[in-house]
Amino acid sequence: MASICILDEFEVHKNEKFLAIAEQLKPELYKKEIKPVSLLTLETKGHPEPVIVDSEPIEELSRKQLKRNESVIMDFGNHHVGYVTLDLVSAGSHQDAPAYIFLKFAERLDELAADSNQYDGWLSRSWIQEEHIHVDVLPAKLELPRRYAFRYLEIKVIDVSPKYSLVINNVTGTSVSAVEREEIQSVSAKEPILQEIDKVSIRTLRNCMQLVFEDGPKRDRRMWLGDLRLQARANYKTFHNTDLVKRCLYLFGGLTFNEGKVPACLFLEPELEPDDTYLFDYALLYGSVLLDYYEETKDRETLEDLYPVAIRQIEIGMSYLNEENIVPDRSGEFWCFVDWGEGLNTQAASLAILIYSMRYGIRLANYMEDEKTAAWLAEKMEILNKSAVEHFWDEEQQLFVSGKDRQVSWATQVWMILARVFDKKQNQKLILHTIEVNPRIRMVTPYMYHHYIDALIRSDEKERALDEMKRYWGEMVRDGADTFWELYNPYNKFESPYGSVAVNSFCHAWSCTPTYFLRKFYV
DSSP, X not given: OOEEOBOSSOOOEEOHHHHHXXXXXXXXXXXXXXXXXXXXXXXOTTOSSOEEEEEEEGGGGGGOOBOTTOEEEEEEEEEEEEEEEEEEEEEESOOOXXXXXXXXXXXXXXXXXXXXXXXXXXXXXXXXXXXXXXXXXXXXXXXXXXXXXXXXEEEEEEEOOTTEEEEEEEEEEEEEESOSOSOOOOOOOSSXXXXXXXXXXXXXXXXXXXXSBOSOTTTTOSEEHHHHHHHHHHHHTTTOOHHHHHHHHHHXXXXXXXXXXXXXXXXXXXXXXXXXXXXXXXHHTHHHHHHHHHHHHOOHHHHHHHHHHHHHHHHXXXXXXXXXXXXXXXXXXXXXXXXXXTTOOOHHHHHHHHHHHHHHHHHHHXXXXXXXXXXXXXXXXXXXXXXXXXXXXXXXXXXXXXXXXXXXXXXXXXXHHHTTSSOHHHHHHHHHHHHHHXXXXXXXXXXXXXXXXXXXXXXXXXXXXXXXXXHHHHHHHXXXXXXXXXXXXXXXXXXXXXXXXXXXXSSOGGGOTHHHHHHHHOX
């Protein structure tokens, strides 16, 4: 497991002007009442995943008198982000002891079946959405203060006294999002699976659009720059909430580290603060977010404000180059993300992402009529292109390699294609050869699969890209996804970088981009 890279000299620099602009753009969240639609009975023994063996109308809930160790599971019909209230009463003799109940919220049924006491991963168990609550006096209206991301709710009676039972009279919820609309008109795709992929993508995006573009409403509930870039692109083709993108750009621009480094992610509570983590690739992609925003809105003032922040990330990126004009190998650290793939060496991809960011920097400089910066970036980019081929191209394998062990991975090929180290014809040959070879170090996140689809499209392989979307995101739909997941490895569906799927996020921002591709390239 990679170690977390904390900045040696952590110091936050605030741009009060930028933060004030971001605060003015803070959205008012839209609220909608939600209710469970049915009661479920699950069978878990002898099955790798829970199986629904019975379903009852939700009206049966108030007729159930629950004693010790009895439980109910409610299905809200779809994935929601919001708050829940329970109306509880007693049945039988006078309540002579507190009702002690356990509640567990879940995005997927798998989470209900998992025993959180067995969790031993490196992320905090506190992310698991469960509560132990004593209710001293019944009847009671139990308004749960936490915000949950869920479709299912299990309520189990740990104990009541033998003299009375617990009755759940009513369960209501309030879902929240920065956008009012729940759905967008489906793409005019001929195949139903593409329409369903589009629908799930949009729901994923909407449920992650809160006070900022969150990466996951269950976990981590913060804004990561890599996720923001992909969410913004999907948002432009669907909800078109450009103010929320602008707010996020100013937040990142307004909270920087030493030397002007943009942090990898930001916390909103109890006050605005960057996480003390710098990611080489995420910081470089800030310019891509800014360029996309400007081309969508033609907001000149924002471009002029944030252009220096974007160019500074490229300057910082180039400061890591050694005398051979390559980025030193720091794959043992959580320093350049690229993908969660186990054992992935990120050295070559780091250089490719730097080159990729420079292309966006040139376009930004041209919009700013900054000829000096544009020329400097173009000149340096040519040098780095040659260095990438000289140090990482393996002529015998006809693939790019990475690190001292000359690792071959999908991620390295994809990012070299996106960096346009070769021309389009050579890139097409490379991506087809990669598919044929099928490197052992595979892609495991929708984040990396997004860039793979992008590489295919930019290599004139649009139909193959569509097939890959159907294969990857379509398989998640067939596996029951209401919203798309943080991580999905078709070769290991229970894979987790954290030690257990119990803390995986099953509504995750970076997985929402099929709607972007479908609407940009296939409509």
